[in-house]
Amino acid sequence: MARIVHCKKYQKDMEGLETPPYPGPKGQEIFETVSKQAWQEWLAHQTMIINERQLNMMDPKARKFLNEQLEKFLANEEFASAEGYVPPSRDQSGN
Secondary structure (H helix, E strand, C coil): CCCEEEECCCCEEEEECCCCCCCHHHHHHHHHHCEHHHHHHHHHHHHHHHHHCCCCCCCHHHHHHHHHHHHHHHCCCCCCCCCCCCCCCCCCCCC
């Protein structure tokens, strides 16, 4: 049976993560308050930000920036996007 949490991003009860995404209090907070869907969306967005902005995750400033963006993403505040990114669209032929 799926674990249910009240997702702080979507403000409704949704399926939760199976385990905390990383150790410590922050990982536990995410485990208790973020849905599996919201976390998967964040991971995809995080990858886009890292790649597009060429962030070096060894740099403490880059890690701090990414953590700030995570907080904004989960709080439904304005967060950084990948500049120039255009989501794929489907034309009438399904391509």
